[in-house]
Amino acid sequence: MKLHDALQRLCRESGYIALQKKTLLDQLDGLDAFGEIPEMRDVMREFVSQKCGKELCGRGKDKPSYPACAERISRALASKGHFSRDLARYAADSACFALGLTDSVTVPAAPEPSSAEAGDGPDEAIPPADRMPETAEEAENCRKRAERGDVHAQLLMGSMCLIGHFVDYDPEAGAVWYRMAARKGFAPAMSSLAGLYASGFGVRQDYGEAFRWYRKAAEQGFAAGESGLGELYRSGHGTAQNFSEAMKWFRKAADQESAEGEFGIACLYLLGQGVRRDEKKAFSWLMKSAGHGSSDAADCLGDMYCSGRGVTKNLEEAVKWYRKAAEDGILPAQKSLARIYSDKDSPLRDDAEALKWCREAVSQGDSEAENTLAFLYERGTGVSKDLGEALSLYRDAADQGNAEAMANLGRLYFFGTGVPEDHEESAKWYRKAAERGFGPARLALAMMYSTGNGVRKDPAEARKWLRADAGDGFSGPEFYSRFFDSFADVLVRNNPELRQDGQEDGESPDSIEVLRRMCAMLREAMPGDSGGKS
Numbered sequence: 001m002k003l004h005d006a007l008q009r010l011c012r013e014s015g016y017i018a019l020q021k022k023t024l025l026d027q028l029d030g031l032d033a034f035g036e037i038p039e040m041r042d043v044m045r046e047f048v049s050q051k052c053g054k055e056l057c058g059r060g061k062d063k064p065s066y067p068a069c070a071e072r073i074s075r076a077l078a079s080k081g082h083f084s085r086d087l088a089r090y091a092a093d094s095a096c097f098a099l100g101l102t103d104s105v106t107v108p109a110a111p112e113p114s115s116a117e118a119g120d121g122p123d124e125a126i127p128p129a130d131r132m133p134e135t136a137e138e139a140e141n142c143r144k145r146a147e148r149g150d151v152h153a154q155l156l157m158g159s160m161c162l163i164g165h166f167v168d169y170d171p172e173a174g175a176v177w178y179r180m181a182a183r184k185g186f187a188p189a190m191s192s193l194a195g196l197y198a199s200g201f202g203v204r205q206d207y208g209e210a211f212r213w214y215r216k217a218a219e220q221g222f223a224a225g226e227s228g229l230g231e232l233y234r235s236g237h238g239t240a241q242n243f244s245e246a247m248k249w250f251r252k253a254a255d256q257e258s259a260e261g262e263f264g265i266a267c268l269y270l271l272g273q274g275v276r277r278d279e280k281k282a283f284s285w286l287m288k289s290a291g292h293g294s295s296d297a298a299d300c301l302g303d304m305y306c307s308g309r310g311v312t313k314n315l316e317e318a319v320k321w322y323r324k325a326a327e328d329g330i331l332p333a334q335k336s337l338a339r340i341y342s343d344k345d346s347p348l349r350d351d352a353e354a355l356k357w358c359r360e361a362v363s364q365g366d367s368e369a370e371n372t373l374a375f376l377y378e379r380g381t382g383v384s385k386d387l388g389e390a391l392s393l394y395r396d397a398a399d400q401g402n403a404e405a406m407a408n409l410g411r412l413y414f415f416g417t418g419v420p421e422d423h424e425e426s427a428k429w430y431r432k433a434a435e436r437g438f439g440p441a442r443l444a445l446a447m448m449y450s451t452g453n454g455v456r457k458d459p460a461e462a463r464k465w466l467r468a469d470a471g472d473g474f475s476g477p478e479f480y481s482r483f484f485d486s487f488a489d490v491l492v493r494n495n496p497e498l499r500q501d502g503q504e505d506g507e508s509p510d511s512i513e514v515l516r517r518m519c520a521m522l523r524e525a526m527p528g529d530s531g532g533k534s
Helices: 003-014 039-049 051-057 066-079 085-098 136-147 151-163 171-182 187-199 207-218 223-235 243-254 259-271 279-291 295-307 315-327 331-342 351-362 367-379 387-399 403-415 423-435 439-451 459-468 478-494 511-525
Strands: none
Touching (some): 151 187, 171 187, 187 207, 187 223, 223 243, 223 259, 259 295, 279 295, 315 331, 367 387, 403 439
16 A cells, blocks of 8 residues: 555544545655655655544644654654654655754665675575565565665665565555656666656556656666666657667667567567568567567467467467467467467367366456356366356456447347346347457347337338448457357257258257358348348
8 A cells, every 4th residue: 555545544544634635646746855765755745734644743732842753753653663663753854944943854874785894694584686585584674774874775665565475465555666766776676666657567657657667777777767768769658759869779688588578679670660661570579589588578479379470380380389378378379379269270179278268358357268167167168067157257248348248148148048038138238249249249239120020110220230240251250259149059050941951950060150141041031121221
């Protein structure tokens, strides 16, 4: 939580009134004079100026004395565990200074990261920068040294707070630790803080601040700062878009074998940004980046092998690279694996693997993956058939705005699959999907208006939705494939006239052919319709 929120919690726990919510980052101007914890000035100004602060500093006194005020605030903060004793006293002193109760503030000593502080012994050893503490003792040593101003330890504390490693999960506190070290000119902390501003994680998103801190780190030759700065120039976030500057900084990072710098160069070639588009060069840089550990590069390599862009198409190689990225939690790679393994025409079809990667993607809250998982439960593919679970997953995905899931709900209600048959409910879901441009839902809605199922029979409305889908041509894009298969299968069972020549009972139909025949039947049933777009 933010320091401001910590103080609010303190007030609530102490029985005092809660502070009025203010955005901490709106109050940062001119705070450099307040040393290593610049946020304290405004946070504590508000804290002491409110009734709750006055209560802590002495009941009934309009202007409490400095010693009493500082001591009470310091003791209250330290006792609640929000700050160490030294930092709590500094917070109190800063507040009193801001309120005019004292003329000076003593900033806690801040030793350089490489210095051997008096009193430091082997028991206060901390891990190197490339790994997190592995024991509670190491974590405690980090905290002690961070509070004394060791920027290396502050960087580690920031990272620990961001993931809840040996400390409470607290992204806002992580940002504070990063900022402490960054303000001392520590490039790794500058780059890490910039990353938080770029993503809005632990701080309010601010690309201008991200640009400022990335530049500071880059000017010290820190590779992560160089690649981060290059990406802001490439995207135009926080600065004017400038592909030449992006390439310059990406190359500086790549010269240090930075995976992010190499990936940035690959993106420029892949998209033709500031250079002639060259997929072979992009592929070469992606290989370098993936070789240095970039999961995003591995995902892109999977895409290139899958599509045959810049390299000979090779599904096995695509899966190899997708898997590398997917195991690192890259969502698009997980979805790609689920799609390949669940494709009925794929030579690599593997229902168990499809289910595994689909669940991984669902765990990240992806609605498309949730829709795919629902389909697997509906058909009993790789998992026991469970229409109730399928319905629940379809509904969750639809609530997130997934058009295919909406159409699947329409289909279930139309045919009474796992739910009571309800054509009005079906029409509602088909319309939601159709309005989002999902072609099969437009066809289904046209069919319902032409027959009067679930809606008032209206040939003009049917023509409108059928014409809206005419550009699709039912060419079978992958995005529609699952819906096509299910919809066509049920249509054939319920409409023998749609059966294809030679098709036997129980045999899966050619989905696209079934839907083309349905289109033809609808057009024939609507007098005056030319079948073309209006």
